[in-house]
Amino acid sequence: MSTKLRWVIFALVLAIGAALPQLMADTFVNRMSEVVWVATAALGLALLTGFNGQISLGHGAFVGFGAYTTMVLTVDYGVSFAVAGIVAVVGAFAIGLAVGLPALRITGVYLALVTLGLAVLFPQLVVRLGDITGGTVGRQLLPRPGYGDAALLEELGQRRFLAQAGFKAPAWTGLADDQWRFYVFAVLAVVAFLLVRNLTRSRVGRSLVAIRDNETAAEVAGVRVAHAKVTTFGVSAAIASLAGWMFAVLNSGVSPTSFTITLSITLLVVAVLGGAASIVGPLVGAALVVILRESVPAEQQRFSQVILGVVLIVVMLVAPGGIVGLYRRGEANLRRRWLASRSSGGTPPRETAEPMASVESPQAH
């Protein structure tokens, strides 16, 4: 696909994204917001796993960190959402660097194991630090139905209770709160996606892929392997934490049950389904997973995990590059045929895929 066409499609997607909240009901808008935060979290994972080959089963913990930082700062300390978001992202970057350091020595499946431990540990840690995090109840901006009044929340350890709803649309926009929320999410997500896109297309991105495909060779070629891997972990965690901020804003609250191992697995499913070694993949995957979950009726909900599991295995066996990988393969075939028919008689030209498209399988060793 030519670069120009790419940008046209990008603009088109943006325009549709901008128009839909005006046309649809608020539940639909909130679904879109959900797709955006899931996609952003999966983007962080895709950068780490798809491009750099470091498998993380614990990214739900970084999302949880972002959501909790946001909620605790706004509810208990009266910090604004914007500032809380910045603290969450910067904090997660630092934590990501710290986790990335041991990950230099722990690679492949072992890293998956350790990050799995991180994912399981996170909700336990939240409960243990109940004084700060609100324990099993968590932190809510508004009392959830059934949790009673402010006095009760106070008793449960919520130091200050904000009576006003959190994330209001400013008056000048003339937007409803949910529409405003979605637009803010979308802008932040676009920034994150462009950041990752530019990162992966640059010298840095090529060195990440080089490390993934052959670490020793990359090092010999002059890539600063340790530096690149640790930084990737930090950026990846920061993006996941941004997604956590979105989660907190969207749900007006957090509790430990939202950030269990299930979330980490879901993020992996999203990234792999869309295509872990691609930028658009996480968005495609997030949309599919949210639609899949919404389209399964409530009484059949227990089948959704089986469906996800089957989808994961089939994708891995049939199209390891995910949906985006399938698309690239199809496009490359079409182009080859088209070129072959044009230059009839000559030898069919070799597939000249651009560098990204050749990275079909997420990891190759």
Next chain:
Amino acid sequence: MQLFIQRVFDGLQAGVIYAILALAIVVIFRASGLLNFAQGELAMFTTFIAWTFLDAGVPWWAATILSAVVGFAIGAVLYRLLIVRLGGPAGNPLAIVIVTIGLFLILNDGAGIIWGSNPAKVPRVFGEGRVEILGAGISVQVLGLLAVLAVLVVGFGLLFSRTKLGLALRAVTSNQESAGLAGIKVMTTLMIGWGLASAIGALAGTFTASQNASVDTNMMQVALIYAFAAATLGGFDSPLGAVVGGLIIGLVSELVVGYVDIIGPDLRLLPGFLLVLVVLLVRPQGLFGSAQVTRA
């Protein structure tokens, strides 16, 4: 002192289960060079099969052995149909992690759909008795499991070091192509390896259920994390290491939770996690594992 001994016994009680599951993980690793994230769920699934036999009036031991046989078949079939397509030990680690996580989701949810998500009752196979040792109580159940564990470790130690099958399993893991050229039936050997591991998983599951006196769909999830920790600690290629690792993890968790107030029961997983992190950083091959030289 009595409290200390009691905590040691409690630690052993937890550690026995981690040890058996870790043994299953090690056997798969020895036999195919892979880690199976669905190992725990596979064990849970076969435990429900054992429960179905029990419910139909089959005696406990027969039900356990039957479920191990079914587990063997499931493991072998999974290898033949799925895992073989991922390229074995030399395959892409991400693909292996993802496919076994897919299996995890299917088995976990599938068991809930087939058998319901409420726990079902299971009898304690070694009875409800307790013995007093040094003033602290330990259940006969735990002692029985320790004995079973000892038999399994010796059995698998001998299998890997003294039998033709064990030699074939080791050869196939080390180098599939050369093993094939040397006349080893690679596919069959690997199917047997996965079958064996699933059969041990089935034993781990039924023993866990028998210790908890119940079986439910989430019974193995936390145990699997501990078992991974145990296998990491002991060394992924050492059956003895897995068992020692399992017991150490059980003991350390229990003692740290008991004596260090900051950690407390909420953070039960933390000591094991830190232990594994340190081991991976300082001695990546584990306490009993053999070091590997990686070439790019």
